[in-house]
Amino acid sequence: MPCDDLTGLRITVDNGVATLTLDHPPLNLMDGVLLPSLRGFVNRVRYDTGVRVVVFDRADPEFFSAHGDMAYLTDPEALPAVTAAATAAAIAAAPDVPVPDGMNILEAVSDEVRSLPQVTIGKIAGFARGAGNEFLMYLDMRFAAIGRSGQAQPEAVMDILPGGGGTVNMARLLGRARARALELLLGSELVDAELAERYGLVNRAVPANEIDAFVDRLARRIARLRPEVVAAIKATVETITPKIPHQAYAVENAALFSLFTDDMVASAHKQLAAGVQTREGERDLERILDTL
Amino acid sequence: MPCDDLTGLRITVDNGVATLTLDHPPLNLMDGVLLPSLRGFVNRVRYDTGVRVVVFDRADPEFFSAHGDMAYLTDPEALPAVTAAATAAAIAAAPDVPVPDGMNILEAVSDEVRSLPQVTIGKIAGFARGAGNEFLMYLDMRFAAIGRSGQAQPEAVMDILPGGGGTVNMARLLGRARARALELLLGSELVDAELAERYGLVNRAVPANEIDAFVDRLARRIARLRPEVVAAIKATVETITPKIPHQAYAVENAALFSLFTDDMVASAHKQLAAGVQTREGERDLERILDTL
Amino acid sequence: MPCDDLTGLRITVDNGVATLTLDHPPLNLMDGVLLPSLRGFVNRVRYDTGVRVVVFDRADPEFFSAHGDMAYLTDPEALPAVTAAATAAAIAAAPDVPVPDGMNILEAVSDEVRSLPQVTIGKIAGFARGAGNEFLMYLDMRFAAIGRSGQAQPEAVMDILPGGGGTVNMARLLGRARARALELLLGSELVDAELAERYGLVNRAVPANEIDAFVDRLARRIARLRPEVVAAIKATVETITPKIPHQAYAVENAALFSLFTDDMVASAHKQLAAGVQTREGERDLERILDTL
Numbered sequence: 001m002p003c004d005d006l007t008g009l010r011i012t013v014d015n016g017v018a019t020l021t022l023d024h025p026p027l028n029l030m031d032g033v034l035l036p037s038l039r040g041f042v043n044r045v046r047y048d049t050g051v052r053v054v055v056f057d058r059a060d061p062e063f064f065s066a067h068g069d070m071a072y073l074t075d076p077e078a079l080p081a082v083t084a085a086a087t088a089a090a091i092a093a094a095p096d097v098p099v100p101d102g103m104n105i106l107e108a109v110s111d112e113v114r115s116l117p118q119v120t121i122g123k124i125a126g127f128a129r130g131a132g133n134e135f136l137m138y139l140d141m142r143f144a145a146i147g148r149s150g151q152a153q154p155e156a157v158m159d160i161l162p163g164g165g166g167t168v169n170m171a172r173l174l175g176r177a178r179a180r181a182l183e184l185l186l187g188s189e190l191v192d193a194e195l196a197e198r199y200g201l202v203n204r205a206v207p208a209n210e211i212d213a214f215v216d217r218l219a220r221r222i223a224r225l226r227p228e229v230v231a232a233i234k235a236t237v238e239t240i241t242p243k244i245p246h247q248a249y250a251v252e253n254a255a256l257f258s259l260f261t262d263d264m265v266a267s268a269h270k271q272l273a274a275g276v277q278t279r280e281g282e283r284d285l286e287r288i289l290d291t292l
Numbered sequence: 293m294p295c296d297d298l299t300g301l302r303i304t305v306d307n308g309v310a311t312l313t314l315d316h317p318p319l320n321l322m323d324g325v326l327l328p329s330l331r332g333f334v335n336r337v338r339y340d341t342g343v344r345v346v347v348f349d350r351a352d353p354e355f356f357s358a359h360g361d362m363a364y365l366t367d368p369e370a371l372p373a374v375t376a377a378a379t380a381a382a383i384a385a386a387p388d389v390p391v392p393d394g395m396n397i398l399e400a401v402s403d404e405v406r407s408l409p410q411v412t413i414g415k416i417a418g419f420a421r422g423a424g425n426e427f428l429m430y431l432d433m434r435f436a437a438i439g440r441s442g443q444a445q446p447e448a449v450m451d452i453l454p455g456g457g458g459t460v461n462m463a464r465l466l467g468r469a470r471a472r473a474l475e476l477l478l479g480s481e482l483v484d485a486e487l488a489e490r491y492g493l494v495n496r497a498v499p500a501n502e503i504d505a506f507v508d509r510l511a512r513r514i515a516r517l518r519p520e521v522v523a524a525i526k527a528t529v530e531t532i533t534p535k536i537p538h539q540a541y542a543v544e545n546a547a548l549f550s551l552f553t554d555d556m557v558a559s560a561h562k563q564l565a566a567g568v569q570t571r572e573g574e575r576d577l578e579r580i581l582d583t584l
Numbered sequence: 585m586p587c588d589d590l591t592g593l594r595i596t597v598d599n600g601v602a603t604l605t606l607d608h609p610p611l612n613l614m615d616g617v618l619l620p621s622l623r624g625f626v627n628r629v630r631y632d633t634g635v636r637v638v639v640f641d642r643a644d645p646e647f648f649s650a651h652g653d654m655a656y657l658t659d660p661e662a663l664p665a666v667t668a669a670a671t672a673a674a675i676a677a678a679p680d681v682p683v684p685d686g687m688n689i690l691e692a693v694s695d696e697v698r699s700l701p702q703v704t705i706g707k708i709a710g711f712a713r714g715a716g717n718e719f720l721m722y723l724d725m726r727f728a729a730i731g732r733s734g735q736a737q738p739e740a741v742m743d744i745l746p747g748g749g750g751t752v753n754m755a756r757l758l759g760r761a762r763a764r765a766l767e768l769l770l771g772s773e774l775v776d777a778e779l780a781e782r783y784g785l786v787n788r789a790v791p792a793n794e795i796d797a798f799v800d801r802l803a804r805r806i807a808r809l810r811p812e813v814v815a816a817i818k819a820t821v822e823t824i825t826p827k828i829p830h831q832a833y834a835v836e837n838a839a840l841f842s843l844f845t846d847d848m849v850a851s852a853h854k855q856l857a858a859g860v861q862t863r864e865g866e867r868d869l870e871r872i873l874d875t876l
Contacts, residue, residue: 119770141763156517161525171532173761177465178533179433179495185525186411186514197782198489198496203763204782221874222770225740226847232839233745233769239832240755241762248531255524263518290513448809453817463824469757470825471725471787477817478703478806490781490788540823547816555810582805 001048006037010059016052016223017216018045018118023059026279030106030131030164031069032086036093038135039109043094046116052227053119053219056139063282064124064149065132070277073158073268102250106131106164113138114243117231119222123215124149124193125208127282134166137173142201143215144193145208151196157188157289158271159264163256168248174200190286267292293340298329302351308344308515309508310337310410315351318571322423322456323361324378327397328385330427334404335386344519345511348414348431355574356416356441357424362569365450365560394542398423398456405430406535409523411514415507416441416485417500419574426458429465434493435507436485437500443488449480449581450563451556455548460540466492482578559584585632590621594643600636600807601800602629602702607643610863611650614715614748616670618649619689620677622719626696627678636811637703637803640723642710647866648733651714654861657742657852686834690715690748697722698827703806703814707799708733708777709792711866718750721757726785727799728777729792735780738772741873742855743848745769747840752832758784774870851876 001018003011008024020041022028045051058064072083087105099108113120122136125145129152136142136151144151153162153170161167167185174181180199184191193205206214222230274288275281281288293310295303300316312333314320337343350356364375379397391400405412414428417437421444428434428443436443445454445462453459459477466473472491476483485497498506514522566580567573573580585602587595592608604625606612629635642648656667671689683692697704706720709729713736720726720735728735737746737754745751751769758765764783768775777789790798806814858872859865865872 119766141767156521156525157513159518159521161521161528167525167528168532171529173763175467175492175533175759175761177467177492178529179465179492181529181533182411182526183433183495183510185529186517186522187510188513189510195496200759200761200763203767204779218767218771218773221741221772225770226743226843228843229740229743229745230770232843233740233751234766236745236751236832236836236839237755237762237765237769239835240752240828241759241765244532248528251531252528255528259518259520259524448813448817449805451810451813453813453820459817459820460824463821467759467784467825469759469784470821471757471784473821473825474703474818475725475787475802477821478809478814479802480805481802487788536824540820543823544820547820551810551812551816 001044001051003041003044006040008034009037009041011041013051015220016050017219018051018054019057020054021057021059022065025060027063027066027277027282028058028060028132029066029069029277030135031071032089035086035105035109036089039090039105039112040093042109042112042116043097045118049227051118052223052225052230053121054116055215055219056120056122056136058126060126062126062279064126064128065135066127066277066282067130067132067154068164070268070272073160074265074272100246102253103246104163104253104256106134107249107253110134110138110165110169111243111246111249119230121215121219123211124151124202125211126150129154129285130162131164131166134162134164134169137166137169141203143204143206143211144196144202145211146193146205148208149193149196150190151201152188152190152286153185154188154285154289156186159267160259161185161252161256163252165249165252167252168244172244188286188289293336293343295333295336298332300326301329301333303333305343307512308342309511310343310346311349312346313349313351314357317352319355319358319569319574320350320352320424321358321361321569322427323363324381327378327401328381331382331397331401331404332385334401334408335389337410338408341519343410344515344517344522345411345413346408347507347511348412348428350418352418354418354571356418356420357427358419358569358574359422359424359446360456362560362564365452366557366564392538394545395538396455396545396548398426399541399545402426402430402457402461403535403538403541411522413507413511415503416443416494417503418442421446421577422454423456426454426456426461429458429461433495435496435498435503436488436494437503438485438497440500441485441488442482443493444480444482444578445477446480446577446581448478451559452551453477453544453548455544457541457544459544460536464536480578480581585628585635587625587628590624592618593621593625595625597635599804600634601639601803602635602637603639603641605641605643606649609644611861611866612642612644612647612716613650613653613861614719615653615655616673619670619693620673623674623689623693623696624677626693626700627681629702630700633811635702636807636814637705638700639799639803640704640706640720644710646710646863648708648710648712649716649719650711650861650866651716651738652748654852654856657744658849658856684830686837687830688747688837688840690718691833691837694718694722694749694753695827695830695833701815705799705803707795708735708786709795713738713869714746715748715750718746718748718753721750721753725787727788727790727795728780728786729795730777730789732792733777733780734774735785736772736774736870737769738869738873740770741772743851744843745836745840747836749833749836751836752828756828772870772873
């Protein structure tokens with residue numbers, strides 16, 4: 001699986017386990033570079049029968065991924081062009097895979113990741129906010145490092161919603177009672193590993209010094225299984241826990257676009273001026289947003 | 293939003309957050325007074341665009357709400373008249389809002405609260421049993437004070453079921469595996485804050501000396517959001533976690549009425565004689581019911 | 585309810601609570617003896633109105649049930665005959681209850697247990713793996729003894745899947761996000777009481793020296809309820825948390841049979857040679873499977 005052209009990603013394969021490391025400084029922003037690379041990877045690895053498990057990790061010890069690029073929100077004129085360019089690049093990264101009607105490109109990736117034949121595992125140490133946490137929610141499993149991880153969907157305070165599949169995936173992960181999904185989506189709070197486990201946002205909180213060995217052992221054990229067994233288990237589980245229907249993604253996408261207003265743009269400018277999307281500012285994002 | 297006529301409720305509004313305080317001594321019983329007031333409030337606040345979050349609290353440090361009025365259960369002759377009077381009062385409190393076919397008035401309120409445009413938050417310190425806990429389960433989110441809260445549905449021991457939406461809302465909150473819903477509904481056990489969190493009955497158990505500040509901060513943060521954002525998030529989450537269908541409420545209501553028998557009336561009299569529906573008795577309700 | 589012919593089971597009834605004790609040395613294997621006995625019991629107790637709660641326990645302090653008999657997996661020639669014999673015996677144990685099309689006999693028992701009028705409670709101390717844990721997942725509630733219980737579905741490492749209702753019941757119990765179900769089904773890990781509670785595999789982890797009294801108290805309290813109340817609560821909860829559809833079981837069963845290959849048989853022989861299905865080997869099954 002040649003992936004040298006996928007900027008921002010480092011990929012190694014060992015004993016059936018592919019490890020994808022986000023390496024797109026300074027913040028692993030989900031932007032016009034990283035998003036097409038990720039979509040390109042997803043739609044190549046799908047056909048690589050030598051890869052049976054994919055682990056998603058990050059090079060930066062502090063940031064899994066800060067969030068989407070604020071450039072999408074700051075320029076009302078450029079917005080259509082910017083998103084169009086990123087979308088076009090992401091589409092070009094897997095041109096044969098159609099984006100379903102009514103879904104945006106981030107939602108399409110969510111759906112594509114969910115239907116991978118491989119088992120996908122997220123390892124969360126460092127901040128994962130916005131589109132970064134949305135990406136993690138697509139995966140089959142997630143493990144968070146105690147004292148090191150911080151997950152959040154700050155979009156509501158940014159005058160939008162998590163429109164890359166995050167609203168619907170949060171509701172799916174946190175259960176149909178929706179109480180905890182609403183709390184996190186509306187409260188825009190930073191969630192540590194222990195709370196993430198209690199709320200179902202991750203499978204389990206793991207001590208930071210054990211998470212690498214823990215995920216490695218699990219990934220290797222799964223990679224040793226007969227591929228037919230993995231396929232049969234995934235298919236059978238699917239009968240009980242079906243995928244998010246495209247229609248729900250379309251509702252989310254329409255809601256997102258309805259929120260692209262001048263107020264939102266003004267908020268985004270204020271947030272950038274206050275230090276959002278800098279390493280310093282991102283370390284304390286919730287406090288900054290609370291003071292604006 | 294004039295609410296001075298709503299007996300048993302104190303309502304304040306500050307920065308978009310309405311705080312409704314149950315103040316209906318001695319036990320905040322859900323009775324012919326409190327229920328119409330609550331329904332009246334729900335159907336007025338719905339149209340008050342100045343209110344974006346509603347927090348439900350209680351004046352009495354020991355009782356959020358003991359439960360429904362036992363008078364509904366003790367007099368087989370009066371029962372239809374008593375419930376009819378309470379129902380008529382509750383209907384009169386929002387005469388323009390129809391009660392769907394097959395649903396009782398408590399279930400109708402459940403459905404009405406769920407469809408409020410505002411975000412609703414319950415703060416639980418003190419006992420909330422029966423219809424009191426049923427009301428809490430309708431809300432978008434719930435937080436329980438560690439060492440102070442006690443939630444229970446004692447109806448089964450009272451020879452009925454939680455028929456004000458409680459059986460179906462419990463099953464919804466505690467997950468489709470139904471194991472924990474059946475345990476609490478059939479076991480009639482008092483649930484403390486920590487277990488309530490582990491079972492999903494509340495979002496989170498919060499230290500008793502922090503819960504006011506915690507809920508206040510969350511409510512204010514949500515109240516500052518653009519109303520369009522809140523509406524969009526609620527609508528999108530709804531696609532994944534739909535409301536309880538009216539049909540399920542109708543099944544619950546029919547089941548409730550099928551249990552109104554002479555045996556039930558006799559039990560209710562015995563329970564009243566043993567101290568149920570007194571402040572003293574309610575402090576240790578589970579033990580009293582166990583000994584009858 | 586005469587049950588003396590049900591080999592491997594000890595049954596006592598006291599105050600409406602039947603206690604079924606698995607007593608089929610050396611490992612309480614789910615085999616051609618225990619499975620027909622269990623199915624026979626389920627389809628007799630259903631009509632015994634004197635029994636309102638059934639508690640499932642084991643005589644052996646170390647093993648609730650090791651798993652299904654490996655004999656089903658080791659002989660490709662004998663497999664149809666062996667399973668056919670066990671199935672025939674299980675069918676004969678309740679000849680009037682049809683096995684739905686496309687479902688195997690273990691899945692049929694799952695469905696039959698779920699539709700019992702009684703409330704069923706599993707008490708887990710000791711190992712419960714494979715078909716043993718599958719059986720526990722059918723029950724209404726489960727409690728695990730801290731420091732004593734160990735639940736696992738090791739089937740994937742045995743080149744099959746949990747085909748006795750276990751794949752679909754695991755997905756049901758652990759929630760529709762499927763993240764934790766996939767982890768346990770693919771990771772084949774031994775789950776202790778505390779993790780079982782956090783994942784929803786059991787209602788609650790209970791201190792080992794309290795579990796007998798805890799389950800006893802709960803069972804007795806439920807057994808004292810009016811049967812109409814229990815029936816009404818179960819039926820109403822069912823509207824929100826419906827049974828697993830037969831179609832999902834049929835998918836699981838077809839998947840299971842698709843995995844019965846020569847490779848699987850070879851694995852089974854290797855596992856038996858390494859000590860699987862001996863008391864010594866079963867105490868450390870996960871480590872043994874990891875080294876093969």
